[in-house]
Amino acid sequence: xxxxxxxxxxxxxxxxxxxxxxxxxxxxxxxxxxxxxxxxxxxxxxxxxxxxxxxxxxxxxxxxxxxxxxxxxxxxxxxxxxxxxxxxxxxxxxxxxxxxxxxxxxxxxxxxxx
Amino acid sequence: xxxxxxxxxxxxxxxxxxxxxxxxxxxxxxxxxxxxxxxxxxxxxxxxxxxxxxxxxxxxxxxxxxxxxxxxxxxxxxxxxxxxxxxxxxxxxxxxxxxxxxxxxxxxxxxx
Numbered sequence: 001x002x003x004x005x006x007x008x009x010x011x012x013x014x015x016x017x018x019x020x021x022x023x024x025x026x027x028x029x030x031x032x033x034x035x036x037x038x039x040x041x042x043x044x045x046x047x048x049x050x051x052x053x054x055x056x057x058x059x060x061x062x063x064x065x066x067x068x069x070x071x072x073x074x075x076x077x078x079x080x081x082x083x084x085x086x087x088x089x090x091x092x093x094x095x096x097x098x099x100x101x102x103x104x105x106x107x108x109x110x111x112x113x114x
Numbered sequence: 115x116x117x118x119x120x121x122x123x124x125x126x127x128x129x130x131x132x133x134x135x136x137x138x139x140x141x142x143x144x145x146x147x148x149x150x151x152x153x154x155x156x157x158x159x160x161x162x163x164x165x166x167x168x169x170x171x172x173x174x175x176x177x178x179x180x181x182x183x184x185x186x187x188x189x190x191x192x193x194x195x196x197x198x199x200x201x202x203x204x205x206x207x208x209x210x211x212x213x214x215x216x217x218x219x220x221x222x223x224x225x226x
Contacts, residue, residue, distance in 0.1 A: 043217030
C-alpha cells in the first residue's frame with residue numbers, strides 16, 4: 001500500500017517570494033497524484049492532479065507540480081505567492097492501483113507574510 | 115456547480131450520545147467518503163461507500179458506523195460519542211476511480 005510524506009508541517013514565506021511544498025510517496029509504480037488546498041474554515045478543493053503524460057502539471061492559482069518517478073516525489077511550487085495563498089496544502093495518492101480509497105499526507109500549512 | 119453539503123458546521127454533544135452527521139451530494143457520484151481531520155495527522159479515512167447500501171471500512175472505523183440508503187446521502191453515525199471523537203469531519207464524493215474528490219465544508223464536532 002502507498003504512503004505519503006509531507007516533511008514540512010509549516011512553511012512561512014514572504015509575499016511575492018517563491019515557495020516549494022514537498023511531497024514524497026512510497027511506491028515506484030505509476031500512480032495518480034493530487035494536491036488539495038484547504039482555506040480557513042473550508043473543505044478541501046483540488047489544486048492539481050497528475051494522472052499520466054507530462055510530468056509538469058499546472059493547476060489553479062498559478063501553482064504547478066512536478067512528478068519525479070525516480071525520486072518518488074510530487075513537489076508543489078509557485079514562483080510568487082500572495083497573501084491569499086495562506087492555507088493548508090495536502091498531497092494525496094490512491095491506496096493502490098484501481099482502488100477508490102485515497103491516502104492523504106499530514107498537510108503543510110503555508111503562511112504568507114506581508 | 116457541484117456541491118457536497120454537510121448538515122451542520124458546528125456540533126456540540128455529550129459523552130455517550132448517539133450522533134448523526136449527514137452528507138448530501140448533488141452530482142450523482144457513485145463513491146462517498148467520511149474522513150476525520152486532526153492537527154498534525156492530516157485526513158484519515160473512516161468509511162467509504164462505492165454504491166448504495168455498500169460500504170467498506172477505512173483506517174479508523176472503530177466507534178463509527180455509516181448508512182447509505184440513497185445514492186446522494188451518506189451518513190456517519192457515532193454510536194456512543196466519546197471525547198476522543200472531537201474532531202473535524204469531512205465528507206467527500208467522487209464519480210469514479212482516479213477522479214478528484216469533492217469535499218463538503220466540514221463539521222466541527224465537540225464531544226464534552
